[in-house]
Amino acid sequence: MEIVASWPASSPLAGVGAWARRAEDLGFDVMHVPETIHDPFTVAALALANTTTLTVRTSMVVAFARSPMLTAYTAWDLARFSGGRFQLGLASQVRGNIIGRYAAPWSEPVARLSDYVAAVRASFESFQTGAELNHDGPHYPLTRLQPYFNPGPLDVAAPTIWTGGVNRGMCELAGQVADGFVCHPTNSHPTMISSAILPALQTGCERAGRSGLPRLIAGPQPLMAASYDDLAAVRDARRPELAFLYSTPAYRPQLAMFDLEDLGEELTAMAARSDWAGLGDHLTDEVIDRLVPQGTFATLPDVLATWYAGLCDGIVLGVPDAPDDVVRDLVRRCREID
Numbered sequence: 001m002e003i004v005a006s007w008p009a010s011s012p013l014a015g016v017g018a019w020a021r022r023a024e025d026l027g028f029d030v031m032h033v034p035e036t037i038h039d040p041f042t043v044a045a046l047a048l049a050n051t052t053t054l055t056v057r058t059s060m061v062v063a064f065a066r067s068p069m070l071t072a073y074t075a076w077d078l079a080r081f082s083g084g085r086f087q088l089g090l091a092s093q094v095r096g097n098i099i100g101r102y103a104a105p106w107s108e109p110v111a112r113l114s115d116y117v118a119a120v121r122a123s124f125e126s127f128q129t130g131a132e133l134n135h136d137g138p139h140y141p142l143t144r145l146q147p148y149f150n151p152g153p154l155d156v157a158a159p160t161i162w163t164g165g166v167n168r169g170m171c172e173l174a175g176q177v178a179d180g181f182v183c184h185p186t187n188s189h190p191t192m193i194s195s196a197i198l199p200a201l202q203t204g205c206e207r208a209g210r211s212g213l214p215r216l217i218a219g220p221q222p223l224m225a226a227s228y229d230d231l232a233a234v235r236d237a238r239r240p241e242l243a244f245l246y247s248t249p250a251y252r253p254q255l256a257m258f259d260l261e262d263l264g265e266e267l268t269a270m271a272a273r274s275d276w277a278g279l280g281d282h283l284t285d286e287v288i289d290r291l292v293p294q295g296t297f298a299t300l301p302d303v304l305a306t307w308y309a310g311l312c313d314g315i316v317l318g319v320p321d322a323p324d325d326v327v328r329d330l331v332r333r334c335r336e337i338d
Helices: 012-024 040-049 070-081 095-100 109-129 168-177 190-208 228-246 253-257 260-270 285-291 300-309 325-337
Strands: 002-006 030-033 055-058 086-091 161-165 180-182 215-218 224-225 292-297 315-316
Touching: 002 325, 012 040, 040 055, 040 070, 040 224, 040 292, 070 086, 070 109, 095 260, 109 161, 109 168, 161 168, 168 180, 168 190, 180 190, 190 215, 190 253, 224 228, 224 315, 228 260, 228 285, 253 260, 292 300, 300 325
Parallel strands: 002 030, 002 315, 030 055, 055 086, 086 161, 161 180, 180 215, 215 315, 224 292
Antiparallel strands: none
């Protein structure tokens, strides 16, 4: 099982190098870089500059806020700089953020992201082969790349392209075009993966004539601590973030799967009123226990094996606040899940 360390999005840039080195030393295979309050490519560059074996994957870059050519240039640079250790994760984000936070165009997101991925791949092909760039896409036509602007071929692995999402259309798209798919924290429950995500990925693969599924990473962000008393405090700290995520209508399918639609509607209404402080009060321990795997450092590997063995290729674990020897053993045991 690939074990992924998710970089805390609120961390300062000055600490990225040390954090990435520690994740590498603890045995993590991959570092995920989110996009919230920092530029993810800047964080990725800092992480790659301070490590030698760790794979760094954006999870996820907001595609629609950027030109696909600029994204391709940056991914190509990071792959060359790191000796092939960079992977590009792309996602759509939601309409309100694309328009209101990024002032970027919005249209049907599945079709738009499909064209975006194709445009990035066309750019990669031109970089690598020198062939004329001629991507005649409906959203991102790319038809001009003079030799002066072409960075030239890589002698290391080109960036693989990963996508993420929640609804069936995005999952099917991953099956069609992506090398890998990262489940959102709100759709990483094993029931959701087995009953919705894997069938959608398979449908996408069949539609595209692909013979195998993309690699699948579950992103449950499990709750963990040294003791069960400490675990209660960790749960309380995580409660507001989970409630915020589930207040987004697009992120509610997992709630519906557990007959929690009323909770989702209440959280959405509170978010519409900007009632942020009260969101977490509605996500009870009972609800969190149903949605998120959790355990002590000693018991969590067995919990994750029960949830995910045979179901996915990797798990986003996070880096707990614990001594290095404890975390190293935790990572080792989780990697042994198959």
